[in-house]
Amino acid sequence: MARLHEYQGKALLAQKGIPIPGGRAVSSPQESREVAAEIGGPVVVKIQAWVTGRASLGGIRFADTPDEAAQAAEDMLGMQVGGFTVEKVLVEERLALEREFYTGVIVSDREQAPVLMFSSVGGTGIEEIAQEHPDAVASAVVDIEHGLRDYQARNLVRRTGIHGRLQRDLGGLLVKLYDVARAWEARAAEINPLVLTADGKLIAADCRVTVDDYAVFRHRDLGITFARELNRPPMELERIAYGVEEGDYRGTFYFIQMTDEFQQGEGVVGFHGAGGGGSMMSMDAVINEGFRIANFVDTSGNPPASKVYRAARIILSQGPIDGYFGSGSGVASQEQFHSARGLVKAFLEEPLTVPAVVRLGGNSEDRAVEILERVNDYLSAPVEGYKKDDSPQFCAQRLKALVESHTPPAEPPTGRKQPVAQRPYTFETVTNGTVTFDHAVCATCETKICVQECVPQILSLNEEGCPVLNITLEEAKKGRCIECMACDVDCYFQGSGGGFVELPIPGLEAYREKRGRTG
Amino acid sequence: MAILIDETKRVIVQGITGREGQARAKLMKEYGTNIVGGVTPGRGRQEVEGLPVFDTVEEAWETLGPIDVSVLFIPAPLVRSAALEAMDAGVQLLVIVPDRVPIYDVLEIAKAAKNAGARFVGPNTLGVLSPSRGVLGMIGGRAMSARSWFFPGPVGVCSRSGGITSSMTYYLAQEGIGATTLVHVGGDAIVGLPLPQVVQLFQGDPETKAIVMFGEIGTSQEEQVADLIEQGQVTKPVIAYIGGKGAKQGTRFSHAGAIIEGGRGTREGKVARLEEVGAHVVENFGDIPSVTKQVLREMNVL
Numbered sequence: 001m002a003r004l005h006e007y008q009g010k011a012l013l014a015q016k017g018i019p020i021p022g023g024r025a026v027s028s029p030q031e032s033r034e035v036a037a038e039i040g041g042p043v044v045v046k047i048q049a050w051v052t053g054r055a056s057l058g059g060i061r062f063a064d065t066p067d068e069a070a071q072a073a074e075d076m077l078g079m080q081v082g083g084f085t086v087e088k089v090l091v092e093e094r095l096a097l098e099r100e101f102y103t104g105v106i107v108s109d110r111e112q113a114p115v116l117m118f119s120s121v122g123g124t125g126i127e128e129i130a131q132e133h134p135d136a137v138a139s140a141v142v143d144i145e146h147g148l149r150d151y152q153a154r155n156l157v158r159r160t161g162i163h164g165r166l167q168r169d170l171g172g173l174l175v176k177l178y179d180v181a182r183a184w185e186a187r188a189a190e191i192n193p194l195v196l197t198a199d200g201k202l203i204a205a206d207c208r209v210t211v212d213d214y215a216v217f218r219h220r221d222l223g224i225t226f227a228r229e230l231n232r233p234p235m236e237l238e239r240i241a242y243g244v245e246e247g248d249y250r251g252t253f254y255f256i257q258m259t260d261e262f263q264q265g266e267g268v269v270g271f272h273g274a275g276g277g278g279s280m281m282s283m284d285a286v287i288n289e290g291f292r293i294a295n296f297v298d299t300s301g302n303p304p305a306s307k308v309y310r311a312a313r314i315i316l317s318q319g320p321i322d323g324y325f326g327s328g329s330g331v332a333s334q335e336q337f338h339s340a341r342g343l344v345k346a347f348l349e350e351p352l353t354v355p356a357v358v359r360l361g362g363n364s365e366d367r368a369v370e371i372l373e374r375v376n377d378y379l380s381a382p383v384e385g386y387k388k389d390d391s392p393q394f395c396a397q398r399l400k401a402l403v404e405s406h407t408p409p410a411e412p413p414t415g416r417k418q419p420v421a422q423r424p425y426t427f428e429t430v431t432n433g434t435v436t437f438d439h440a441v442c443a444t445c446e447t448k449i450c451v452q453e454c455v456p457q458i459l460s461l462n463e464e465g466c467p468v469l470n471i472t473l474e475e476a477k478k479g480r481c482i483e484c485m486a487c488d489v490d491c492y493f494q495g496s497g498g499g500f501v502e503l504p505i506p507g508l509e510a511y512r513e514k515r516g517r518t519g
Numbered sequence: 520m521a522i523l524i525d526e527t528k529r530v531i532v533q534g535i536t537g538r539e540g541q542a543r544a545k546l547m548k549e550y551g552t553n554i555v556g557g558v559t560p561g562r563g564r565q566e567v568e569g570l571p572v573f574d575t576v577e578e579a580w581e582t583l584g585p586i587d588v589s590v591l592f593i594p595a596p597l598v599r600s601a602a603l604e605a606m607d608a609g610v611q612l613l614v615i616v617p618d619r620v621p622i623y624d625v626l627e628i629a630k631a632a633k634n635a636g637a638r639f640v641g642p643n644t645l646g647v648l649s650p651s652r653g654v655l656g657m658i659g660g661r662a663m664s665a666r667s668w669f670f671p672g673p674v675g676v677c678s679r680s681g682g683i684t685s686s687m688t689y690y691l692a693q694e695g696i697g698a699t700t701l702v703h704v705g706g707d708a709i710v711g712l713p714l715p716q717v718v719q720l721f722q723g724d725p726e727t728k729a730i731v732m733f734g735e736i737g738t739s740q741e742e743q744v745a746d747l748i749e750q751g752q753v754t755k756p757v758i759a760y761i762g763g764k765g766a767k768q769g770t771r772f773s774h775a776g777a778i779i780e781g782g783r784g785t786r787e788g789k790v791a792r793l794e795e796v797g798a799h800v801v802e803n804f805g806d807i808p809s810v811t812k813q814v815l816r817e818m819n820v821l
Contacts, residue, residue: 107622109709109738109776112629144626185623187708214595215621229771249594252618256772276706277680277735280762280772281804287764296772300682301618302539329682331668331689333645333660361686363660388689391805 002187002211002227005048007090009209012184013191016176019203023092032073035091036066042094045072046206050231051082053124059086062094083232095205096198102126103174104190105142105181107212114142116153116178118170120160122193136160148178166196173202184222185215228256235260237314240507244310248431250482251303251334253311256296257318264320264408268292269399272315272358274328274339275300282327282359285392289400291325294318302334306431306483308342310505316350317512323403324356327395330388332362340368340385341485344375345501348492351415353381355402359395361388374493378416380409416492418500427469430479433503435487441498442466449495453486467499521649521700522675522720522727523612523640524552528587528653531579531610532557533601535567539616539657540592544568547590549662552653555583576608590614590646590655598642599624606635614655615641618706625709632711639711645681645703658685658701672697673820674811675721677714678733679704679740679776680762687733687807694808696815699727708738708776715743722753728820729756731811734789736763737777741789748796756814757798760807761789 004012007025014020022039025048026032036043047059054060059081063069069091079086102122108115117139121129130137138159142148154171162170173194181189188210195205211219216227226234226242234242241255262268269286271293273279279298286293295318299311315324326343340360347356352375360368369385376383382402386395421438428434437450443464450467451459458480460470467487471480483501491499524530530547534540535557545568548554556571556579563574573579580586589605591598591613598620605613615628620642632639640647646656650669658681659665668689676691676698678684684703691698702717704710714732721727730753734741741761747753763777763786771777793800801810815821 107626107709109713109740110743112709113626144623144630182623185621187622212622214619215623217596218621254772275680275682276772276777277678277683277733277762278686280680280735280764280777281683284762284764298772329680329686331686332682333657333664333685335660362682363664388686389693393803393805 002213002216002224002229003050004209004211004222005088006046006206006208007048007088008222009189009207010204012180012209013177013204013207016179016183018173018176018180019201021092021095021203021205023090025088025090026073027077027088029070029074029077032089032091033066033070036063036069039091039093043069044092044094045069045076046090046092047076047079047081047086048088048090049081049084049086051084055124057081095195095203097195098198099196100193101170101196102190102192103177103194104188104192105178105186106188106190111141113144114178114181116140116142116148116156116174118156118160118174120162126192142178147182148175150175169202180209184209184219185212186210187212230256236511237317240505240511241311241314243506244307244314248307251301251307252298253303253307254296254298255311255314258293258295260319262292262294262319264322266292266322268294268319268321269323269325270294270315270318270321271296272311272324272326273298274326274332278327278329281329282325282392285327286325286396286399288393289396291323291396291400294321299339300328300334303338304483305338305342305345305485306429306433306503308339309345309485309503312343312346313350313505313508316346316352317508317515321354323354323399324352325396325399326356326358327392328359328361330359330361330392334362335364336360336362336368337364337371338484340371341489344371344489345485347375347383348378348416351413352379352383353408353412355381355399355406356383357386357395357399357402358383359386359390359392361386361390371489380413381406418502419497425466425468427473427481428477429481429483429501430477431483431503433483433501435481435499435501437467437487438498439464439466441496445496445498447495449490450487450499453490455484455486456480456482459487520724520726521652522724523647523700523702524588524649524655525652526551526553528553529583529585530554530588530590530655531576531586532590532592533576533605534592535559535570535572536562536565537592541567543590543592543657544570546657546660546662547654550654550659550665551651552655555586576605576610580608586610588612588614588655590616592616595619595621599627602628602639603631606631606637611637613637613639613711614644614646615639615711616644616646616656618643620707622707622709625707629709629711640702641705641710643707644705644710645684647700647702649700650698658703668692669701670697671699673726673728673815674698675724675727675730676701677704677717677721677730678702679706679714679735680733681706683733687731691731691808691811694812696808696811696821699724706776713738713743714740715747718744718747718753718757722755727755728818729758729811729814731807732757732759734759734761735777736772736786737784739784742792745792745796745798748798756818757793758807758811758814759793759798759800760804761786761800
């Protein structure tokens with residue numbers, strides 16, 4: 001995640017020369033004892049979790065001896081706070097505080113620039129402190145072109161009434177903090193409290209650094225494997241979804257799990273939005289009908305059918321939802337039949353056993369709804385498609401009516417599987433998918449719908465009348481095959497069923513087996 | 520009149536030989552935008568959609584004459600360089616379509632724009648469209664769709680969501696209300712032309728009689744619009760909807776800008792501030808057309 005733990009943030013501060021307390025993060029009581037012994041004096045033990053007010057949660061403890069440090073770690077590791085299981089605690093030397101300050105660099109949308117802030121009063125509740133003592137707080141817009149100059153930082157500190165040597169030292173430290181923010185492209189880098197010790201040293205006692213999600217690719221050194229802003233660590237399914245997004249830059253796929261604990265019949269639905277604003281509005285509409293949503297998903301920005309398919313499979317791999325609700329802005333600029341094919345493929349393979357209502361308004365909505373509703377010939381659960389003149393409210397009401405009148409089957413039916421090919425012709429796609437045509441079946445096909453409907457037109461018929469690539473395998477793999485799923489879905493509906501596209505989702509099968517949802 | 524784009528503006532496409540660039544150049548041209556050429560490094564002297572392709576923006580400018588607008592369809596990591604190139608060559612308006620542009624790159628572009636007196640829409644924008652006059656970016660997806668969904672009229676439309684830009688204008692059109700210009704400001708936290716600046720452009724456009732705005736959680740854009748109304752800098756009626764009722768603090772909902780941080784940028788705060796200064800804030804998205812209609816009738820515009 002792009003939000004760093006305290007100990008990770010402090011490592012960055014140290015790299016730019018900002019003093020931090022001695023110590024390190026540990027994940028066992030034994031290590032905690034060792035670190036305390038190395039420090040050889042009173043220590044503080046702190047849980048590493050993105051929650052505010054750790055002290056009041058029992059997440060910060062003082063220890064005078066190594067044994068006490070081990071005990072504190074023992075009590076804290078495994079603690080549940082804010083959806084978190086504490087996996088690490090930070091063991092640090094205890095500082096003799098003389099004074100506390102606050103400083104931070106935050107990217108401001110109002111200024112379109114980084115803003116440096118300093119408060120001569122720091123510590124917990126900085127927002128309230130700022131309101132009560134406005135004179136103690138100063139801020140300055142930093143010129144991104146020239147960076148922060150030493151004198152600018154000193155003038156900022158001066159405005160809070162600090163002079164002389166302390167002003168000079170604080171100014172120097174603020175310049176280094178800006179360097180941290182700039183070097184690692186932080187949306188926010190804050191030190192609170194910044195401590196002045198009894199012996200006159202400035203030390204960053206706590207910090208909070210959030211790196212820009214979109215810049216993570218330039219900072220592999222941070223080891224961020226999940227660049228998404230959440231107020232808790234990612235769940236397993238969220239990691240799987242993130243893997244899909246990371247491996248495929250075409251369009252957007254955003255997945256957040258809202259709840260993982262629910263039973264069939266509790267009115268929890270899978271939510272599949274399209275477009276940020278449209279998704280939020282549609283989410284509000286389905287919640288207004290009394291549903292809870294298991295997840296928030298957004299597939300938009302012209303995603304290929306394969307991405308929508310993977311999103312739908314992930315949504316359907318959650319707990320026992322009562323329905324599936326898809327809706328976007330209603331007037332999409334993208335061609336909606338791609339999304340329809342992705343959904344159909346997922347619904348068939350799952351197979352879908354609860355009602356689905358999908359609002360596919362926008363370009364090619366007629367064709368999209370036709371493709372989507374065709375799936376009703378193969379499923380026990382109803383699937384309804386809607387267009388731009390149907391409001392999200394109306395669609396949410398339709399889902400409610402369908403859920404109320406539908407009884408899911410006691411025994412889940414088997415879904416569509418990849419047939420064993422007698423004479424396979426295969427090629428790979430850009431996301432490690434495999435397109436397979438069973439030429440033994442294709443030879444008997446009367447429609448040859450795959451060639452006709454292939455969006456990039458990369459298929460031709462060979463002498464035998466079977467589909468083959470009219471480009472090289474490498475070109476297909478590099479992305480000329482856009483994974484439109486016509487040779488899969490349209491072949492299943494209108495052809496002989498000789499075409500199938502296997503689209504792996506790393507980690508999903510293992511997850512489903514663990515959760516008892518095989519298939 | 521319209522803002523930002525009309526049939527007179529001379530437009531190039533940076534990244535015109537790519538998958539999106541090619542498809543969208545076609546859309547823009549078919550809709551009537553005055554596209555004069557494109558730029559892709561290493562692809563000079565080729566042609567796309569009958570348009571000349573140049574290796575650099577400077578070369579395009581020297582060959583074609585002054586260029587008013589550049590629309591960027593460039594992979595996110597390369598956007599900074601392409602944007603700086605366009606401004607260096609003298610282009611005064613950029614439309615940055617791609618998403619996932621690193622935020623510090625956007626800050627650098629913003630500073631360069633300030634230095635050059637230029638402006639940019641986006642990043643992460645669907646673009647700008649003035650009905651029957653021109654489109655920048657990809658609003659509408661296809662020229663035929665854009666023509667059937669939108670028509671000229673008295674309302675300026677702006678939104679932080681791309682899809683909503685189209686749908687809001689479409690639903691207004693169904694009620695017989697046309698638009699001067701539609702602007703999707705972009706879904707990111709930092710955008711070149713945020714809602715308050717677009718609202719000011721609409722204020723200065725004589726044909727725009729009322730402004731319809733879709734806001735959402737995160738950033739301070741809606742609060743800044745309220746400030747402008749309060750200061751009397753915006754006097755035209757503003758009809759607004761703010762999305763994100765079901766959103767949680769600290770969790771981002773798709774748009775990089777849609778995150779409530781440290782209690783700032785909440786829906787409640789935005790709604791309260793806009794209502795306080797007299798904006799028409801609707802609770803249900805579906806009420807936008809009827810409220811807009813009423814506002815226009817009271818002004819004797821409809």
